[in-house]
Amino acid sequence: MNSGLSGYLVLGGVCVGGILLFVAAMVARKLLAPHDPNPAKLTTYESGVDPVGSGWAQTKVRYLAYAFLYLVFAIDTVYLFPWALVLRDSRLGVASLAEMAIFIAVLLVGLAHAARRGVLSWVNDVD
Known part of the structure; x- marks a missing residue:
């Protein structure tokens, strides 16, 4: 095998392995995670504060x-x-x-x- 291409093959193998691990993790999450939607869980949650008002607030940019x-x-x-x-x-x-x-x-x-x-x-x- 050409030594110039072996580095690319290793890189390609690592990329394919990473993609496969990501897909496997997403499939496992979809199969194993509990799914119980209710209105309280579906509301917007922002830093522990319930969203009220228009959502526009002027703050200092420190x-x-x-x-x-x-x-x-x-x-x-x-x-x-x-x-x-x-x-x-x-x-x-x-x-x-x-x-x-x-x-x-x-x-x-x-x-x-x-x-x-x-x-x-x-x-x-x-x-």
């Missing part, structure tokens, strides 16, 4: 600030750890160090922006 901070720290981790692992390689040189300095400077600008907006204060303000 999640964006935390998502922004997560991105700053996650991207920092994703790029700094692999770079630190290969730092001992002599071929990286000054160019790699300069690139990381620019990267860290951009992250620090994002962190300074978050600090200026008050996102880093851990005091809960009640509005």
